[in-house]
Amino acid sequence: MRKFKVGIIGCGNISSIYFTNIQHFHMLDITACADLDMNRARERAEQYGVPKACGVDELLADPDIDIVLNLTIPQAHAEIHLRALEAGKHTYGEKPLALDLEGGKRILSLAKKKGLSVGCAPDTFLGGSIQTCRKLIDDKWIGEPIGATAFMMSEGPESWHPNPGFLYEKGAGPMFDMGPYYLTTLIHLLGPIRRVAGSTRITFPERMITNDYNYGDTLQVQTPTHSAGILDFHNGAVCTMITSFDVLGSKLPHIEIYGTHGTLIVPDPNDFGGPILVKRHDWPDFKEIPMVYGFTGNHRGIGLMDMAHGIANGQLHRANGDLAYHVLEVMHGFELSSNAEQYYNVGSSCAQPESLPMDGYRFSTRTKIS
Numbered sequence: 001m002r003k004f005k006v007g008i009i010g011c012g013n014i015s016s017i018y019f020t021n022i023q024h025f026h027m028l029d030i031t032a033c034a035d036l037d038m039n040r041a042r043e044r045a046e047q048y049g050v051p052k053a054c055g056v057d058e059l060l061a062d063p064d065i066d067i068v069l070n071l072t073i074p075q076a077h078a079e080i081h082l083r084a085l086e087a088g089k090h091t092y093g094e095k096p097l098a099l100d101l102e103g104g105k106r107i108l109s110l111a112k113k114k115g116l117s118v119g120c121a122p123d124t125f126l127g128g129s130i131q132t133c134r135k136l137i138d139d140k141w142i143g144e145p146i147g148a149t150a151f152m153m154s155e156g157p158e159s160w161h162p163n164p165g166f167l168y169e170k171g172a173g174p175m176f177d178m179g180p181y182y183l184t185t186l187i188h189l190l191g192p193i194r195r196v197a198g199s200t201r202i203t204f205p206e207r208m209i210t211n212d213y214n215y216g217d218t219l220q221v222q223t224p225t226h227s228a229g230i231l232d233f234h235n236g237a238v239c240t241m242i243t244s245f246d247v248l249g250s251k252l253p254h255i256e257i258y259g260t261h262g263t264l265i266v267p268d269p270n271d272f273g274g275p276i277l278v279k280r281h282d283w284p285d286f287k288e289i290p291m292v293y294g295f296t297g298n299h300r301g302i303g304l305m306d307m308a309h310g311i312a313n314g315q316l317h318r319a320n321g322d323l324a325y326h327v328l329e330v331m332h333g334f335e336l337s338s339n340a341e342q343y344y345n346v347g348s349s350c351a352q353p354e355s356l357p358m359d360g361y362r363f364s365t366r367t368k369i370s
């Protein structure tokens, strides 16, 4: 089995789960890590036994590295992807793919020109819960999908994230930070999106940090913090979606899919596990459906493993650049529609990602999957 050497750029908050999980994937070895802050790179290297901590230039110049894992902040995603591709490396990153559509297009076109792969989180849609939901839809447990709701509403991340500033800059906010989980899941379940009608607002232009690290500091908000809208899918389904960092409490479900013969309640798309609930037309109430796929724990990195598997076998991976670009365009569509006061027709599309095989990637993991 071909092994890929991975170099991680960005050794912050989310990196620890990638460092941990990648150790369990046969096809991947982390051989170097880099950060603007060398202390962070050194700390992670020491913590996870990575042979080299270095600067970004040195990592990109390392001829042994096959794949760059880009875990920088959204404002740096496009630059690092483009530099990785220029250096002849496949690249996989956290969401969103880029801040703007221009950046996203440049990444896809450079990857095509160089014959390299681009992958992008979230990969939670490859987890046991969303894969089982996809099977339920494909097997017609709820009939033909006619509509959906998707709600991500919270008070915002400044109460827990150690560096929350970037989450209120362009390219973040609830839509760009959390929207990718919801939209990627919806596209996996229902296929690509045709048009968007959105309304967006900034409720508090300035916010106070309430975490344990910089309590009392203020943040200037540069991106909408409440977006509501309608998504029309190519398959005819119509979805109502809200993403917000301005809501103090809500009991609305994460995602529900409505079909001609029943309703499917999809678990939190930010997680890999259940519970999944279904109510069919001939059932008196909802029943919990067991998950029939693996990867039900926090398996962040599985999308990267799938990309390595795709490169090794000449197949398109699931969390691919076209999907990430389509998600990026739909997210922008909310604000573009709101500003123009009309529907935004989505120019891009993508293939609905294939389900994972039912036996998952057992052969690719060093340890038993949960």
Ligand SMILES: NC(=O)c1ccc[n+]([C@@H]2O[C@H](COP(=O)([O-])OP(=O)(O)OC[C@H]3O[C@@H](n4cnc5c(N)ncnc54)[C@H](O)[C@@H]3O)[C@@H](O)[C@H]2O)c1
Pocket (backbone or CB within 6 Å): 009, 010, 011, 012, 013, 014, 015, 034, 035, 036, 037, 040, 056, 071, 072, 073, 074, 076, 080, 094, 095, 096, 163, 177
């Ligand atoms: N924290 C979470 O729970 C979480 C969850 C899912 C996804 N994400 C995503 O992961 C990414 C990183 O988030 P985080 O929470 O780890 O942020 P973070 O601020 O904790 O870490 C980001 C790291 O990237 C480094 N960095 C920034 N620009 C760089 C550059 N140009 N070159 C090299 N290093 C650079 C920073 O120094 C920092 O160490 C974001 O895209 C975020 O949306 C975060």
